[in-house]
Amino acid sequence: MQTDIHDAHNGFGTIRVYPDKTPIYHQGDSATRIFRVNSGVVMTFRLLEDSRRQITGFCTEGEFFGLSPHGDHMDGAVTVTSAGIQSVSISALETDAGLRAQIMNHSFRKIEDTQNLMMTLTKTSSEARVAAFLVMLADRRLRRQGPNADGLEVSLPMSRLDIADYLGLSRETVSRRLNELKSLGLIGLPDTHTAQINRFDGLRRCAGMMAA
Amino acid sequence: MQTDIHDAHNGFGTIRVYPDKTPIYHQGDSATRIFRVNSGVVMTFRLLEDSRRQITGFCTEGEFFGLSPHGDHMDGAVTVTSAGIQSVSISALETDAGLRAQIMNHSFRKIEDTQNLMMTLTKTSSEARVAAFLVMLADRRLRRQGPNADGLEVSLPMSRLDIADYLGLSRETVSRRLNELKSLGLIGLPDTHTAQINRFDGLRRCAGMMAA
DNA sequence: CGTTCTGTTGAGTCACCTCAAGCAGTGTGG
């Protein structure tokens, strides 16, 4: 776990390494830069008046965050793990056509992701949501590694409460459902922050999706 | 209620008038055009395997819909009322910088809207959701008309089931909560497809937002 | 080695859903 912040520069703006649980920006801050995760995990979230929280995304390597329609950030961003993060001034959008295309593509995808999350949150049981969360993490890992799905270990660097606030559940329910999936034999839980995928197809079915 | 379809052209692509309850495109269709509502109401929705439905938006005058990240539409679109709809080929995005900027702006806003909807759907009671729905419709109308909020009549051209599928509730619950808001004196229901806003601030408070 | 934070487990409650019946508006055929 790193605890110091490094800075560097390249043609694409600033590169910076943050320790875990470090805020990148706050909800309501004026948005002057666009961010991209180089390594580690960052989560974005929105707060309500009564301090409840909806986590809107867990971003890993290659993903953009911090895009805002107006001047102000509509969400906050915090590192979950130590993370390397690139940033560019928002004004680069006007001059850099390649970046603009990348961002535009990302925006479309973000709409889709958000709608998918919304479907998951509103149309499925707590069990399906937890399963879907694990499937998402596993899929992400598979995209980078080979397709040996079963036996794969995914890390859960975030707390149960973070997962709960992402899935719109209570901490307790997340815990219950994880252990349920474990007792069904679909996953293993070697420790609290690691899940082992035993039967990926079963997990997918549980998440209410067709097998890949 | 119109039942015939008219066509016209201008520099911005095709303009067409559709009767109510007419599909514009289907989920999964290849996306070749971008649409804009000129008049009337259009709703977009996503279907799940078990034929449940999430309505992702009600679009009125000036709003774009049908934007897709890949080749395929991730949602379907149907007219709620008779509606005039402009469309442009998606290839116009490459040549028309002004259109591109408009779409980009719309995309950011769409992410925000979708996240707002998600917050409403996951963090609030059925009463707050119905109130929020009415507030949204009233706000939309106020943006075009003067700011005489109280006494304003908003039309609900969509069915109770449509509202339910937008708010992630059952038809029955929508009906119950509407009548509850009526008996609280916040709204009136002169007929099933019209709501009269009696106390806009009260409705806002009920929706869990601060007064404007 | 206490203290604190996170995660788990149990018991009870409640908001919304489901099922089922009733009702109003609209259209249709005799």
Next chain:
DNA sequence: CCACACTGCTTGAGGTGACTCAACAGAACG
């Protein structure tokens, strides 16, 4: 003009899945 069916909305009764509250266990940390 009136039965009849049909569709969309409302209302009631009962069930249930996830939440809340509360206690406990285990890990992390000083």
